[in-house]
Amino acid sequence: MRSVWCLLGVLSLAAACAPQPARTKVTAPGTPGASAVPHALVVDFRDGTPAEVVAERARQWGLSLRLNSVEGVRSGIAIAEEVDDVDAALTRIRREADVEEAEPLVRMEALAFTPNDPEFPKQWNLRMLHMPEAWERSRGKGVVVAVIDTGIAYEDRGDFVQVPDLAGAHFAAGYDFVHDTEHPNDDNGHGTHVAGTIAQRTNNGVGVAGVAFEARLMPLKVLDRAGIGNSADIADAIRWAVDHGAKVLNLSLGGPGYSAVMERAVAYARTKGAVVVCAAGNAGTGQVSYPAAYAGAVAVGAVGPDGQLAPYSSWGEALDLIAPGGNTRLGPGNGILQATIDRTDFRKPVLAEYQGTSMATPHVAGVAALLFAAGARTPDEVEKALFQGAASEAGAWTPRAGHGRLDALGALEALGKAGLPVDWAPLIWSAALLALLLLSLRVKVRPGFLNVLLNPATLLPLLLSTVGLWFLKLLWQRFVGHPPAAAEVLSLPIPDWERILFGRGRLASPLMYSALLPGIAALVALRWRALRPVVAGLSLGFAGFLLYAAWAKAPGIAYLPFTFLARPWLVLNGVLAALLCRSMLRREAGR
């Protein structure tokens, strides 16, 4: 019986290792975008059915049957049109022995929305995000996106004008923190350009399109005519935005100076359920600027039409995503084109092509709005979908691409797939590892698989170190409200605790992602033998977690000099933790 459980454990490990099914892009019949062609059917004959037989059958059935293509000779696929009663014909055809399958002919249409804006063909940036396909699923309806910038050319008032391609766009009331008025008009052009990327009036036959064109723009002016402002105004605007219903905050601005006030404002926005999206900076160095570098902000770098990191884009440890920001070194047409006001005369609307991480940021903010409109409830869910849906060459986080290149369709698909916010794989790996460890023990000192696994003293630390008490946060959200920090922490696996407690960005600490904690626990257990089942569970959990992390190309490990050392480090510590667990199990049994 024991070996059966061991076998099951090994099998579950194999299942966890199995490659994920490729993301399917084919539209199946019965889904929107596929429609039956009237009076037409398709017959799939057995492979190698001669053309004469097909012709003979056609005569028998009274159909004008023809092979579908040159491939039809080999595949045996033929179609018939002008069939009076498709259902009756199909019933009859399906009875034949040389027919494999017969069904109504279905027309497939790519699910895509192509807006009629005349300059849309120049918006390579929106095609890079797969916007036409994504717009079939969400357009950001009703989600409030705050544009914390130089203002927006959103109204005709005094010298200020509304940009024609924003006429009919949706706005929420905003504020001008520079002049302390309730009319945050744009006297620079930057904020209007950024707002256009988020929610330019789309399919209106004018100008260009925007990512989330049914979202509501909240103009917040914090930068003066020169595009410069101070951290106090920006921090105020962040708080103002979330207190007035914004779910997404776009900050296409930054600087090298750290501000505790602004960091707290970002954290506040996050606890209020808003996603804060910030530009990584244009210094072209390995240091992301503030506020993008604060924990809780999504830091966005820029790529050109070639998908490569733009030469001006900053990158580094805090980078989360890359998105189209343009690269005008590649020539005209390679920047980001939006409607805005002339930079030398704010009374004059223009279509302008700019480049910068400021231009990349609103793409991410727009997709975040699409995700909220598509049903995402928390910033965590939005971020997870953004990161999982990103196009990644490395398949893992890297300092120059973050989690990958923004993809609106990918993000919406990832949101649809998100089930419980928990990754079971480390637990499965631990269970399989337990089976292997038990098999490596002599029969006399080998405890039963289930006896070990179902012992509460072992199971609790095992759960805590592999999946965390993930249900705690969910229950809290459902019955109490916003969970306290302690519930947030306990909801995560132990190796990830440090990342919440100290907010060290996206890299894991090499001390938490190591066999250090199980090692210390084992030393304690040398003195107090009763702790052995607990230490066994803890070290087993760490072993499964670390080895799975290595296999899944887990997050980079901070402080290690080279990123390629991360995986050997994880494997080494995973094996150490497994050996600790083995010794705990054996001594327990040998007592």
Place this chain on the structure above:
Amino acid sequence: MKVRGTVEFRELEMGVWVLVGEDGRTYQIAGGRSSLLKEGQRVEIDGEVDEAAMGVAMVGPILRVRRYRVL
């Protein structure tokens, strides 16, 4: 503080004038007249780095110009 360097225009965001300093840092120039803002001009700027300032250019510290002289 005084910084020596070369004035350059960068086609980033709305366009930005920077001082590529001889101290190895790149500053965003804030203020200064058109006689300062000339591509390739070597200058010495007397000014202050505004630590609390942030902006759309994000190329480096923002240097508020008090005085300058062309070298």
